[in-house]
Amino acid sequence: QKEVEQNSGPLSVPEGAIASLNCTYSDRGSQSFFWYRQYSGKSPELIMSIYSNGDKEDGRFTAQLNKASQYVSLLIRDSQPSDSATYLCAVNGDYKLSFGAGTTVTVRA
Protein backbone atom coordinates (compact mmCIF):
# COMPACT_ATOMS: atom_id res chain seq x y z
CA GLN A 1 0.00 0.00 0.00
CA LYS A 2 1.33 3.38 -0.95
CA GLU A 3 2.11 5.59 2.05
CA VAL A 4 1.21 9.25 2.25
CA GLU A 5 2.25 11.12 5.37
CA GLN A 6 1.15 14.61 6.39
CA ASN A 7 2.50 16.83 9.14
CA SER A 8 0.53 16.28 12.28
CA GLY A 9 -1.85 18.95 13.40
CA PRO A 10 -3.74 20.72 14.40
CA LEU A 11 -2.20 23.84 12.93
CA SER A 12 -3.35 27.15 14.39
CA VAL A 13 -2.49 30.37 12.57
CA PRO A 14 -3.63 33.98 13.05
CA GLU A 15 -5.76 35.60 10.40
CA GLY A 16 -3.62 37.03 7.63
CA ALA A 17 -0.69 34.69 8.27
CA ILE A 18 0.69 31.92 6.04
CA ALA A 19 -0.31 28.32 6.76
CA SER A 20 2.21 25.73 5.58
CA LEU A 21 1.16 22.13 5.07
CA ASN A 22 3.54 19.30 4.21
CA CYS A 23 3.14 15.87 2.68
CA THR A 24 5.58 13.07 1.83
CA TYR A 25 4.87 9.97 -0.21
CA SER A 26 6.54 6.60 -0.58
CA ASP A 27 5.95 5.67 -4.23
CA ARG A 28 8.73 7.25 -6.26
CA GLY A 29 6.78 6.56 -9.46
CA SER A 30 3.83 8.77 -8.49
CA GLN A 31 3.12 11.50 -11.01
CA SER A 32 -0.01 13.30 -9.85
CA PHE A 33 -0.65 15.07 -6.57
CA PHE A 34 -3.72 16.71 -5.14
CA TRP A 35 -4.78 18.84 -2.21
CA TYR A 36 -8.37 18.54 -1.03
CA ARG A 37 -10.09 20.69 1.59
CA GLN A 38 -12.66 19.07 3.86
CA TYR A 39 -14.91 21.03 6.15
CA SER A 40 -16.21 19.22 9.22
CA GLY A 41 -18.96 16.77 8.27
CA LYS A 42 -18.61 17.49 4.56
CA SER A 43 -16.98 15.72 1.62
CA PRO A 44 -13.55 16.69 0.26
CA GLU A 45 -13.32 19.34 -2.44
CA LEU A 46 -10.34 19.75 -4.74
CA ILE A 47 -8.36 22.95 -4.28
CA MET A 48 -5.11 22.19 -6.12
CA SER A 49 -3.52 19.62 -8.38
CA ILE A 50 0.15 19.55 -9.36
CA TYR A 51 2.02 17.32 -11.76
CA SER A 52 5.43 18.95 -12.37
CA ASN A 53 8.27 19.91 -10.08
CA GLY A 54 8.12 23.48 -8.85
CA ASP A 55 5.40 25.83 -7.72
CA LYS A 56 1.82 26.22 -8.86
CA GLU A 57 -0.19 29.20 -7.68
CA ASP A 58 -3.96 29.63 -7.62
CA GLY A 59 -5.15 32.69 -5.79
CA ARG A 60 -4.03 32.48 -2.18
CA PHE A 61 -2.93 28.86 -2.56
CA THR A 62 0.49 27.67 -3.73
CA ALA A 63 1.38 24.02 -4.20
CA GLN A 64 5.02 22.99 -4.31
CA LEU A 65 6.29 19.67 -5.64
CA ASN A 66 9.72 18.08 -5.34
CA LYS A 67 9.68 14.59 -6.83
CA ALA A 68 13.32 13.91 -5.98
CA SER A 69 12.54 14.44 -2.29
CA GLN A 70 9.07 12.87 -2.64
CA TYR A 71 7.58 15.94 -1.06
CA VAL A 72 4.57 18.11 -1.81
CA SER A 73 3.42 21.11 0.16
CA LEU A 74 0.58 23.62 0.25
CA LEU A 75 0.89 27.23 1.33
CA ILE A 76 -2.16 29.28 2.21
CA ARG A 77 -1.36 32.98 2.15
CA ASP A 78 -3.42 35.65 3.92
CA SER A 79 -5.27 32.94 5.85
CA GLN A 80 -8.95 33.61 6.47
CA PRO A 81 -11.33 32.08 9.03
CA SER A 82 -13.05 30.35 6.09
CA ASP A 83 -9.82 28.42 5.50
CA SER A 84 -10.37 26.56 8.79
CA ALA A 85 -10.73 22.96 7.63
CA THR A 86 -8.86 19.69 7.26
CA TYR A 87 -6.53 19.52 4.27
CA LEU A 88 -5.95 16.14 2.67
CA CYS A 89 -2.95 15.31 0.52
CA ALA A 90 -3.61 12.68 -2.17
CA VAL A 91 -1.24 10.89 -4.51
CA ASN A 92 -2.34 9.12 -7.68
CA GLY A 93 -1.10 5.74 -8.81
CA ASP A 94 -2.76 3.23 -11.16
CA TYR A 95 -5.98 5.31 -11.25
CA LYS A 96 -6.28 5.09 -7.48
CA LEU A 97 -5.73 7.83 -4.96
CA SER A 98 -3.86 7.27 -1.70
CA PHE A 99 -4.69 9.81 0.98
CA GLY A 100 -2.84 11.15 3.96
CA ALA A 101 -4.60 11.43 7.31
CA GLY A 102 -5.06 15.16 6.86
CA THR A 103 -3.92 18.28 8.68
CA THR A 104 -6.52 20.35 10.50
CA VAL A 105 -6.01 24.09 10.17
CA THR A 106 -7.65 26.63 12.46
CA VAL A 107 -7.41 30.31 11.54
CA ARG A 108 -7.73 32.57 14.58
CA ALA A 109 -9.54 35.86 14.03
Next chain:
Amino acid sequence: DGGITQSPKYLFRKEGQNVTLSCEQNLNHDAMYWYRQDPGQGLRLIYYSQIVNDFQKGDIAEGYSVSREKKESFPLTVTSAQKNPTAFYLCASLPSGSETQYFGPGTRLLVL
Protein backbone atom coordinates in the same frame (compact mmCIF):
# COMPACT_ATOMS: atom_id res chain seq x y z
CA ASP B 1 -27.89 19.92 -12.24
CA GLY B 2 -24.96 17.64 -12.87
CA GLY B 3 -23.31 15.96 -9.95
CA ILE B 4 -22.83 13.01 -7.68
CA THR B 5 -25.59 12.11 -5.25
CA GLN B 6 -25.42 9.77 -2.29
CA SER B 7 -28.29 8.52 -0.24
CA PRO B 8 -29.25 8.35 2.47
CA LYS B 9 -27.33 11.08 4.32
CA TYR B 10 -27.54 9.02 7.54
CA LEU B 11 -28.04 5.28 7.80
CA PHE B 12 -28.50 3.11 10.85
CA ARG B 13 -27.61 -0.56 10.83
CA LYS B 14 -28.67 -3.23 13.26
CA GLU B 15 -26.43 -6.14 14.18
CA GLY B 16 -26.38 -8.81 11.48
CA GLN B 17 -28.06 -6.60 8.92
CA ASN B 18 -26.86 -5.83 5.39
CA VAL B 19 -27.35 -2.25 4.25
CA THR B 20 -26.88 -0.65 0.84
CA LEU B 21 -25.56 2.84 0.19
CA SER B 22 -26.53 4.52 -3.04
CA CYS B 23 -24.22 6.49 -5.34
CA GLU B 24 -25.48 8.02 -8.58
CA GLN B 25 -23.76 10.38 -11.03
CA ASN B 26 -25.04 12.11 -14.15
CA LEU B 27 -21.64 13.42 -15.22
CA ASN B 28 -21.01 10.60 -17.69
CA HIS B 29 -17.87 9.67 -15.76
CA ASP B 30 -16.45 6.24 -16.46
CA ALA B 31 -14.76 5.41 -13.17
CA MET B 32 -16.36 5.37 -9.75
CA TYR B 33 -14.91 4.80 -6.28
CA TRP B 34 -15.98 4.05 -2.72
CA TYR B 35 -13.99 5.29 0.26
CA ARG B 36 -14.36 4.95 3.99
CA GLN B 37 -13.28 7.70 6.39
CA ASP B 38 -12.91 7.17 10.11
CA PRO B 39 -12.56 10.10 12.55
CA GLY B 40 -9.17 11.78 12.30
CA GLN B 41 -8.10 9.58 9.42
CA GLY B 42 -7.74 9.92 5.70
CA LEU B 43 -9.82 8.13 3.10
CA ARG B 44 -9.32 4.42 2.51
CA LEU B 45 -10.35 2.80 -0.76
CA ILE B 46 -12.98 0.06 -0.53
CA TYR B 47 -13.82 -0.73 -4.17
CA TYR B 48 -13.50 0.94 -7.53
CA SER B 49 -14.89 0.44 -11.00
CA GLN B 50 -13.39 1.74 -14.23
CA ILE B 51 -16.10 0.45 -16.56
CA VAL B 52 -19.59 -1.00 -16.39
CA ASN B 53 -19.78 -4.63 -15.24
CA ASP B 54 -16.25 -4.55 -13.86
CA PHE B 55 -14.88 -3.61 -10.45
CA GLN B 56 -11.79 -4.19 -8.33
CA LYS B 57 -11.11 -4.50 -4.62
CA GLY B 58 -9.39 -1.64 -2.90
CA ASP B 59 -7.38 -1.75 0.30
CA ILE B 60 -10.22 -2.60 2.70
CA ALA B 61 -12.79 -4.61 0.66
CA GLU B 62 -13.53 -7.27 3.29
CA GLY B 63 -17.13 -7.08 4.50
CA TYR B 64 -18.27 -4.98 1.54
CA SER B 65 -19.69 -5.72 -1.90
CA VAL B 66 -20.50 -3.61 -4.96
CA SER B 67 -22.11 -3.82 -8.37
CA ARG B 68 -21.79 -1.72 -11.51
CA GLU B 69 -24.68 -2.61 -13.78
CA LYS B 70 -25.12 0.94 -15.08
CA LYS B 71 -22.60 3.66 -15.78
CA GLU B 72 -24.47 6.08 -13.55
CA SER B 73 -24.77 3.87 -10.49
CA PHE B 74 -22.30 2.20 -8.12
CA PRO B 75 -24.08 0.96 -4.96
CA LEU B 76 -22.12 -0.30 -1.96
CA THR B 77 -23.45 -3.00 0.35
CA VAL B 78 -22.09 -3.19 3.86
CA THR B 79 -22.56 -6.79 4.87
CA SER B 80 -22.93 -8.31 8.32
CA ALA B 81 -19.35 -9.54 7.92
CA GLN B 82 -18.13 -5.96 8.37
CA LYS B 83 -17.81 -5.88 12.15
CA ASN B 84 -16.94 -2.21 12.52
CA PRO B 85 -18.99 -0.38 9.89
CA THR B 86 -19.44 2.95 11.68
CA ALA B 87 -17.79 5.52 9.40
CA PHE B 88 -18.34 8.24 6.82
CA TYR B 89 -18.68 6.68 3.34
CA LEU B 90 -17.72 8.71 0.31
CA CYS B 91 -18.38 7.97 -3.34
CA ALA B 92 -16.28 9.60 -6.05
CA SER B 93 -16.17 9.60 -9.83
CA LEU B 94 -13.46 10.29 -12.37
CA PRO B 95 -13.90 11.69 -15.88
CA SER B 96 -12.28 9.79 -18.72
CA GLY B 97 -8.81 11.18 -19.44
CA SER B 98 -8.65 13.05 -16.13
CA GLU B 99 -6.92 12.26 -12.87
CA THR B 100 -9.14 14.43 -10.69
CA GLN B 101 -11.76 12.65 -8.63
CA TYR B 102 -14.94 14.42 -7.56
CA PHE B 103 -16.78 13.45 -4.42
CA GLY B 104 -20.41 13.05 -3.48
CA PRO B 105 -21.76 14.48 -0.20
CA GLY B 106 -21.25 11.24 1.74
CA THR B 107 -23.31 8.87 3.87
CA ARG B 108 -22.73 8.52 7.58
CA LEU B 109 -23.35 4.95 8.76
CA LEU B 110 -24.05 4.27 12.41
CA VAL B 111 -24.61 0.99 14.20
CA LEU B 112 -27.57 0.63 16.57
